[in-house]
Amino acid sequence: MTATAQELPEDETGAWALVKAAQTGNMSAFGDLFDRYYDVVFRYVLFRMGDRTLAEDITQETFVRALRRITSVSYQGRDIGAWFVTIARNLIFDHVKSSRYRLEQTTSEIVELSPSTNGPEQQVLDGATNDELLRCVRKLNPDQQECIQLRFLQGLSVAETAQIMDRNEGAVKALQHRAVRRLAQLLPEGLR
Numbered sequence: 069m070t071a072t073a074q075e076l077p078e079d080e081t082g083a084w085a086l087v088k089a090a091q092t093g094n095m096s097a098f099g100d101l102f103d104r105y106y107d108v109v110f111r112y113v114l115f116r117m118g119d120r121t122l123a124e125d126i127t128q129e130t131f132v133r134a135l136r137r138i139t140s141v142s143y144q145g146r147d148i149g150a151w152f153v154t155i156a157r158n159l160i161f162d163h164v165k166s167s168r169y170r171l172e173q174t175t176s177e178i179v180e181l182s183p184s185t186n187g188p189e190q191q192v193l194d195g196a197t198n199d200e201l202l203r204c205v206r207k208l209n210p211d212q213q214e215c216i217q218l219r220f221l222q223g224l225s226v227a228e229t230a231q232i233m234d235r236n237e238g239a240v241k242a243l244q245h246r247a248v249r250r251l252a253q254l255l256p257e258g259l260r
Contacts, residue, residue, distance in 0.1 A: 083101065083104065083147060083148045083149075084143055084148065085097075086098075086100050086101050086104075086148075087101065087138065087141060087143075087148055090135075090138050091138055091139050091141075098135055098138065101134075101148065102131050104149075105148070105149050105152050106127065106131070108149050108152070108153065108222060109127050109130050109131075109149075109152050109153060109156050110123055110124070110127045111221065111222065112153050112156055112157075112217070112218075112221075112222055113126045113127050113130075113156050113159075113160060115217050115221055116160050116214075116217065117160065117163075122163075126156060126159050126160060126163065127156065129159055130152060130155045130156040130159060131152070133155050133159075134151070134152055134155055145227075146227060146228055146231055147228065149224075149228075150224065150228040150231050150232055153218075153222070153224070153228075153232055154231070154232050157232060200255070200256065201255070204251055204254040204255050205217075205251065207250075207254055208247055208250055208251065208254075211233070211243060212243060212246065212247035212250065213247075214233060215229060215233065215240060215243045215244050215247055216244070216247050216248075216251070218232060218233070219240075219244055226240050226241060226244075229244075
């Protein structure tokens with residue numbers, strides 16, 4: 069069942085109004101969705117893949133697939149961004165399963181995304197802190213890594229994270245709790 073604008077929460081009427089317009093063939097509306105959610109999807113993919121060029125390719129493919137399937141999406145109480153991230157997640161899984169994927173992670177691009185208002189010394193300290201934090205995150209199991217990335221780096225809600233991870237909200241809360249506790253054990257004393 070498709071929801072009307074009156075049934076949508078106030079903060080989601082804009083995005084879902086764009087979805088409805090895109091479903092009727094309004095490419096400008098889909099362009100607005102692209103502009104609104106590109107950065108969220110790109111950051112998600114970049115964190116998971118660690119390669120800026122590959123992240124750009126996967127992000128573009130995410131929106132190509134979304135455009136092809138825009139008529140099949142309907143309001144289910146969540147932000148449309150979760151749908152885009154789910155598509156990106158599936159593309160990442162496909163890529164990882166392919167024989168061309170190499171298991172190496174570069175974090176220099178992620179450090180570039182963190183804003184720094186201080187001098188070069190603070191940038192070096194921020195970079196070292198980010199490197200150590202990402203090193204510790206990589207020691208978590210894959211589900212914990214994904215949960216931490218979605219909840220804290222992407223800023224998604226528990227409900228959105230549960231949808232993307234195909235779990236219930238209670239399972240995501242428990243997974244997040246275990247992941248944060250494990251990170252606290254892994255981080256050096258000065259970074260806790």
